[in-house]
Amino acid sequence: MGKSGNVLVVEKDKNVLQWIEGMLKDYVKKVITAKTPCQIPKIVHANIVDVVVLPFSCNGDCIDIESGVRVLHYLLKVNPDAKVVFLVSPNDLSSAVKVMKEGAADVISNRFEHKELINRVLSFVKETSSKGKELSHHIFIPPKREFIYHSEKMREVVRTIDKVAPSEANVLILGENGTGKELVANSIHQKSKRSDKIFISVDMGAFNESLIENELFGHKKGSYTDARNDKVGRFEMADGGTIFLDEIGNLDIAVQAKLLTVLEKREVTRIGDNTSKPIDIRLVSATNKSLHKMVDDSEFRTDLLYRLNTVEIELPPLRDRQEDIPVLVSYFLSMYCALYRKPLLKIEKSAITCMQNYDWPGNVRELQHVIEKSVILAEGDRLTKEELCQRAHIKDDDEISFSSYNLEDVEREVINKVLRLKSGNLTHTADVLGLTRASLYRRLRKYQL
Structure with missing residues (x-):
């Protein structure tokens, strides 16, 4: 043969x-x-x-x-x-x-x-x-990047993506770090008419002010001391496809003006070059900052903001969609057990409860890292509550130590604890306590919480 x-x-x-x-x-x-x-x-x-x-x-x-x-x-x-x-x-x-x-x-x-x-x-x-035969069993094929959710909040996000993706509208994605802004951008691209073209992602926070213009627009050979070759900028690379500008709020005000010109004229000029090149791109941006406040503080151009946010998509933090945690845990467990060639681990129900009681300041990214770390360090066939809480540095405070056993004091402390766990969200707090919102309001006024 x-x-x-x-x-x-x-x-x-x-x-x-x-x-x-x-x-x-x-x-x-x-x-x-x-x-x-x-x-x-x-x-x-x-x-x-x-x-x-x-x-x-x-x-x-x-x-x-x-x-x-x-x-x-x-x-x-x-x-x-x-x-x-x-x-x-x-x-x-x-x-x-x-x-x-x-x-x-x-x-x-x-x-x-x-x-x-x-x-x-x-x-x-x-x-x-x-052309099409399956790979041998030892090769890990990463799952297609997708949204894993159960909550209505994320269901609404996906509905918005489905509506805006087929258009050519510029999209601004808002949300805390770790909520999945790049995943949203990628999904918009995959569901767009440009899905067979390139998707370029640029982390605006990864470059200092002197480098970002070079990264975005490129340079001509000899334009400065170290410019030994022509450099293609990210906008040129993305021609025909989608460019994702992550952490757009970090962009220096001076570069904002040039970016606005590129978006208005749909052409880019490399540093040191006098010739402009036409580009055809779909723009998706993201930030964890309030651009409207930055506009008020004269740190971000109003006209650029209007160019960026034809449609806004806001991603909820993980603490506001805790019903998604079990399905996310299951997804990441499958993913990392396959990647590190381990049998699929089981996870105790109490461990899930422990994670649902945690605020996750790093959001989905933090949860993902915790599961990855747990899979790597796991010695048995399951993840226990104690192991997971220890590795994630999660304080296990399921039990409440009451200052007294007076029923009113106990009720006050329970309500206060659940309020903290739910980050002050009264609807979620009422659901957990089994109360109507009106009943919860009465108790809040009673205990001056």
Whole structure:
């Protein structure tokens, strides 16, 4: 049986590159090597590449990529069928999870045994050539990014997304950190007419004022001392697709003016260039700040705000939709047990109750990290209330120590506790206590709460 499949290997260390090439060449049709991601565009346009193997920490400005995630986005843009396999340090679990979420086919420890790499690569080559056969059981396929909810509040968010996504309207997503703003942006893109085009996400808080303009609009070679090559900005990369500007409230007032011009004219000018390039993008933005207050404080342009928020979507914090916690826990348990190749863990009901009594200041992201950590450290076949509370640094205060056993004192302390747990939400407090809102109001006035 003849060999099949073209594999691209990117590695800056010449000896490692030759070793991997020698390892694979007896099993696949062609092994293409590159020392830097700067060579990737030329290679993928000249060859059909089935599998790409590369380290997470690869750098190169010439195709606007500065990390493995950016390389991944580029590869999936030019060849959506390519299978991208990352070599990641066993101590860098966060990078492994990140690239899997962004669409990588698999991650392997960079201390791999040669048989492991060969088996993984061959399984992906076989899948690509057979178009549709299932992967071998040991390969984790990340679940499609989706909303996991049970609450009416999130149901309303999803209804709004379904209405606005098919349009070309600019969308502003509001919500605390960790509520899932990027997930909303991604969902808008996937349900839009641009779903087959690229989705570019830019964290505006990740760059200082001097770099953000360069990131957004790019630069021309020689425009400043370190500009050795032309750099494509994120707006140009997103041409035809959707660009998501996360934490837009962090944008400097001076750059806001240029962004407004880009949005009005639908063209972008690189730093140091006199020629404008037309762009066709769908804009989605997000922030955890009050842009209206920033406008009042002269920290954000009114005209830019009106450009951004044709439609506003506000995400509720997790503490206001605690009925979603059980389904989120189940989802993340399945996800991380699969990722870390562990049997599906069970979780005690009391542990769920403990989590529902917690305010989750970090919202869904904090819950996700807690479950991931618990899966990694789990020794048995279930997660207990004690283990989870300890690992999540959740204070288990289900029991109330009463200052007295006078029934009025007890009632006052119970109402006060539930009010705190429900962040002052009177409707939720009344539901938990089994009271009508009117009955709760009477008790609040009685106990001066």
